[in-house]
Amino acid sequence: xxxxxxxxxxxxxQDGGVSVLIDPFFTGNPKAPCxxxxxxxxxxxxxxxxxxxxxxxxxxxxxxxxxxxxxxxDLAGELQAQGAPASQLLGxxxxxxxxxxxxxxxxxxxxxxxxxxxxxxxxxxFPGGFCAYHSGDTALxxxxxxxxxxxxIDLAMLPIGGWFTMDANEAAVACSFLGCRxxxxxxxxTFPILAQGTDAFAKALKEHAPDTAMLRLTPGxxxxxx
Numbered sequence: 001x002x003x004x005x006x007x008x009x010x011x012x013x014q015d016g017g018v019s020v021l022i023d024p025f026f027t028g029n030p031k032a033p034c035x036x037x038x039x040x041x042x043x044x045x046x047x048x049x050x051x052x053x054x055x056x057x058x059x060x061x062x063x064x065x066x067x068x069x070x071x072x073x074d075l076a077g078e079l080q081a082q083g084a085p086a087s088q089l090l091g092x093x094x095x096x097x098x099x100x101x102x103x104x105x106x107x108x109x110x111x112x113x114x115x116x117x118x119x120x121x122x123x124x125x126f127p128g129g130f131c132a133y134h135s136g137d138t139a140l141x142x143x144x145x146x147x148x149x150x151x152x153i154d155l156a157m158l159p160i161g162g163w164f165t166m167d168a169n170e171a172a173v174a175c176s177f178l179g180c181r182x183x184x185x186x187x188x189x190t191f192p193i194l195a196q197g198t199d200a201f202a203k204a205l206k207e208h209a210p211d212t213a214m215l216r217l218t219p220g221x222x223x224x225x226x
Contacts, residue, residue: 001130001155001225004039005217007031008053008190011134011157014222016127018101021067022046022122022134022157025056031190033220036061043101047071048136049112049119050078053190068100072107074117094120102127108147110138112165118226123151130154130225133178137187140170144177152216155225156180156212159187160201161194167196172204175212182225184215 002014008031009023019041026036036057042065045058049072059082062069069089071079076091089104090098097106104125112119121135126156132155134149148151156178159165165187166174175183183205188195216221 023054039061043069044068049114072117096165110136114135140166148179153180160185168201172208
C-alpha cells in the first residue's frame with residue numbers, strides 16, 4: 001500500500017493500480033503541498049461528512065476525472081445539485097458496503113456533526129486484501145472494539161487534534177480498540193486551534209497500544225505501508 005497524506009484528513013491510498021482519495025480538502029488547506037490536480041490518478045473519492053475541510057474539492061475532482069464519489073445517501077443529492085454526475089455517485093448509509101473501483105467500502109459510524117445527514121467513517125478492503133480504516137472526524141467510542149471482530153486492520157487514519165475530535169491520548173486508546181498494525185495521525189497542525197504535533201500521540205501509543213506503529217508522514221510524500 002502506498003499512502004500519501006495531503007494534510008488535515010486528506011489521504012490518497014494506492015494499491016494494485018487502484019487509487020482512492022479520502023476527504024480531498026486541498027483549497028484552503030495550509031498543509032496541502034499542491035492543488036487537487038497534483039494528486040495524480042483518482043478512481044474513487046470518499047467523503048466522510050460535508051464540512052468544508054472534508055468535502056473539499058470532491059465534486060470538482062469527480063467531475064474532471066470520472067471517479068466514483070462515495071458519501072452518505074442524504075449528501076449525494078446535495079452533491080448532485082452542486083454538479084456531481086449522478087452516474088458517479090454512490091450514496092450509502094451506516095453499516096452498508098459498496099464496491100468502488102474494485103475496493104469494498106463499508107460505512108461505519110462517527111461521533112461528530114454534519115449539516116446534511118450524519119458523519120461517517122470508512123473501512124476499505126483493497127483487492128489485494130489490505131484493510132484501512134479512516135475514522136473521519138470523531139470522538140472516541142467503545143464500539144470501535146467491534147471493528148476488529150470483522151476486519152483485520154492494517155492501517156487506521158485517526159484524528160488527534162482535540163477540540164473538534166478526540167485528542168492524542170484518546171486516539172491511542174482507539175488504536176488499542178482497533179488492534180491496527182499502523183496508524184496515521186490526522187486532523188492536526190492545520191489550524192492554530194488544533195494540536196500542533198504528534199509527539200504526545202507517539203507517547204500515548206507506547207502506553208495504550210505499543211504494538212501499533214505510528215507513521216510520521218510528510219504532506220505530499222508517499223510512504224509504503226505493509
